[in-house]
Amino acid sequence: MTDVKRYPFARSFTALFFLYLYLPIGVVIFFSFNENRLVSVWTGFSLKWYDSALANRALMDAVKISLTVASIATVLATSVALMAALVIVRGRDVKFRRLSETVVNLPLLLPEIVLAVAVLILFSQLGLQNGMAKLIIAHTAFCIPFAFLPIRARLQGMEPDFEEAAQDLYATPWTTFRRVTFPLIAPGVFAGAMLAFVISMDDFITSNMLNSGGSTTLPVYIFGLIKQGTTPELNAISTLIVLGSLILATTALILTFRSEKRA
């Protein structure tokens, strides 16, 4: 095979591609340090928008709600996904294996607006009032398939030999799971949890539908800010979110790399 690097214009084309991907984010980060009130007029370096963002009570509340919902939904969705994957991949004499898998993954194929309307109607029928509870239940539901996919992939890629060896060496089913299965699929479980967390943090449509006093998530709050016109505070918030994502992604990469090196 010809080395891809030898194609003419490969370098400039690659540069163009990454520019296209990251320039908008770069602009946001750049202007978050702008002193001027007008978003697109540079007058000098300043951290004052970070100050005002961090001092904004409503904003901080939204961050707190988003983090709470995402954390709880991640734990719940990952647990359900893990159990589903164990049964679907490892279970003996499972009927409708393919069908079960499709049913678990179906929410990925449905437009989110359909799901959002559906939960809105369901919750009002049930008379559920608690805003946080509604958010957590809805987020858990749509996060499950995202958590499921990496766990299933990891489990399918693992020979059943290790688990058989554990049982052969007198381990009960629970010990087998705790000491062999789980440690070996942990990278998949971690990846699934990360994905679920990001999907929950990022969700707008469902969260907006379920929005009520005291349950405004960060994306919904930001959207509200934009409707009042853009402020440089938005740039600062966005930059902080990018920073948070980078830290999360780096941790994930390091953990995955370590577990691969060990295996």
Place this chain on the structure above:
Amino acid sequence: MDRKKAVEVVNVAKSFGTFQALKGVSFDIYDNEFFTMLGPSGCGKTTLLRMIAGFESPTSGTIRLHGKDILSLPPHKRRVNTVFQSYALFPHMTLEQNISFGLENLGWEKERRRARTAQMLEMVHMSQFARRRPAQLSGGQRQRIALARALAPEPEVLLLDEPLSALDLKLRQAMRDELRALQRATGITFVFVTHDQEEALDMSDRICVLGHGEIQHLGTPNEIYEDPENRFVADFIGETNFFEVDVLAVNGPQATIRTPMGQTLTTFHKGAQVGSKATLSLRPEKIGMEDQADGPAQSGELMEGRITGRNYMGGYTHYTVDVAGVELRVSRRNAVSHSASFDPGRTVRLGFRHDSARVLAR
């Protein structure tokens, strides 16, 4: 000899859908025995081993371990351990932890576990690697750890599922000797599964040849090679020449037959019937071959033939000889005394002792 039965396989059958993997086999494995289940892939040998371990259950029949029916027990409650073909060493544990795993589950005290683990590591000459992980080992070293891990809990029976197949030739030879020595030293019953007949002949006390879901022959390596029960066994173990022969007379264990080369001879038989066709099996190394100019052959019936093919194998040479239109395979050791090779096209004399041939039912 009255020996205790370690494993009793009673009328065990297994079907996968409409495919009958095992058609009701019965045999006993004795204490302190190196027992091998040998057969081509798909003969049901691995299925049998997995049934003893508890990973699969028979469609019908029973398996007993030291007299106790074990079919209702899950794998973790059976006092047998397995050496897996893939070794299945836990990649996230050190070698020490791998070996200690079974002992922990059995509830051994920490001190006793440590002592036993150290002892096992020493037994397989791996003490200096105790803190390493499986990924840092070579194939042969992994094999040794898998053995140590399976032997550590002192199982009633050790099951080995083609454990040497992933090793290269030299190492495989060395591991055979090591396995045999380990079996003698520990006194634990080994049940070994392989498709490699040479391995089976070399290591086993007794071999069970499986084919088409049935026992084809159960006996010592010598019996299986020299006195095969049927054509399948003669064909699967080693090389042989098969001829279709007419059975002229049967007298107890002996039968008189006529070969397609035109000789009439009397030798031992298995299931031959007068007036019917049978198969004569004659091993290539049982045939003597001499230059025509050297005078009469030393023994047995003489045949004249022409060499049509030669394969040099190092220690010995395989020849193909045409005798009156019948192709015969002849094998000769390349010893000092007759290192001279016969060229294709040469006319030679062949001879064999009649009692080295076997008449088998077709």
